[in-house]
Amino acid sequence: NAGVTQTPKFQVLKTGQSMTLQCAQDMNHEYMSWYRQDPGMGLRLIHYSVGAGITDQGEVPNGYNVSRSTTEDFPLRLLSAAPSQTSVYFCASSPYGAANYGYTFGSGTRLTVV
Amino acid sequence: EDKVVQSPLSLVVHEGDTVTLNCSYEVTNFRSLLWYKQEKKAPTFLFMLTSSGIEKKSGRLSSILDKKELSSILNITATQTGDSAIYLCGGAGSYQLTFGKGTKLSVIP
Numbered sequence: 001n002a003g004v005t006q007t008p009k010f011q012v013l014k015t016g017q018s019m020t021l022q023c024a025q026d027m028n029h030e031y032m033s034w035y036r037q038d039p040g041m042g043l044r045l046i047h048y049s050v051g052a053g054i055t056d057q058g059e060v061p062n063g064y065n066v067s068r069s070t071t072e073d074f075p076l077r078l079l080s081a082a083p084s085q086t087s088v089y090f091c092a093s094s095p096y097g098a099a100n101y102g103y104t105f106g107s108g109t110r111l112t113v114v
Numbered sequence: 115e116d117k118v119v120q121s122p123l124s125l126v127v128h129e130g131d132t133v134t135l136n137c138s139y140e141v142t143n144f145r146s147l148l149w150y151k152q153e154k155k156a157p158t159f160l161f162m163l164t165s166s167g168i169e170k171k172s173g174r175l176s177s178i179l180d181k182k183e184l185s186s187i188l189n190i191t192a193t194q195t196g197d198s199a200i201y202l203c204g205g206a207g208s209y210q211l212t213f214g215k216g217t218k219l220s221v222i223p
Binding site: 031033035040041042043044045048050056058059090097098099100101102103104105106107108 | 214
């Protein structure tokens with residue numbers, strides 16, 4: 001049972017490049033979220049999904065897109081990378097929402113934009 | 115906008131000390147309060163609190179929720195160096211889980 005798998009673990013991008021951070025879970029969880037973590041800032045919610053085909057914005061959505069075509073996958077797209085998007089990104093999933101079960105987190109993707 | 119505030123932001127203690135970490139929240143349609151421990155990588159789940167005044171315990175860690183005061187505390191007794199980590203508090207509403215900035219705990223021998 002792999003849990004929540006994020007790829008890649010590390011990535012360096014040049015300003016203006018685009019890329020997709022992958023997130024997959026094998027627990028049949030309906031709820032999935034993307035957070036970014038910056039030093040001293042805790043975890044900030046970027047986007048979340050309550051099921052396949054349904055997504056919504058969190059606290060810091062600008063510069064990011066998401067889609068949820070299957071229950072298992074929830075990719076995060078950076079449209080035109082900026083140095084301000086240098087961060088550690090965590091994907092998380094939950095069977096019926098964090099309020100009832102909490103989230104299981106992936107191991108994170110460390111992104112540097114130069 | 116939902117808001118979660120943790121204090122202190124950092125704390126240095128000696129092994130064997132007891133520590134109390136604080137969390138206050140303003141969350142629309144509040145459902146539960148969650149505590150996570152983060153060492154080098156992903157946060158790991160500690161507690162979920164939904165009912166006011168009921169303490170949850172796991173070994174040397176315990177936590178309690180006060181819905182009247184919109185707050186929670188996490189206690190760690192007889193601290194060990196392995197307790198060194200960032201402790202994150204999150205307030206869960208209907209769909210979103212909002213985290214505070216975390217408390218960085220350092221336990222020195």
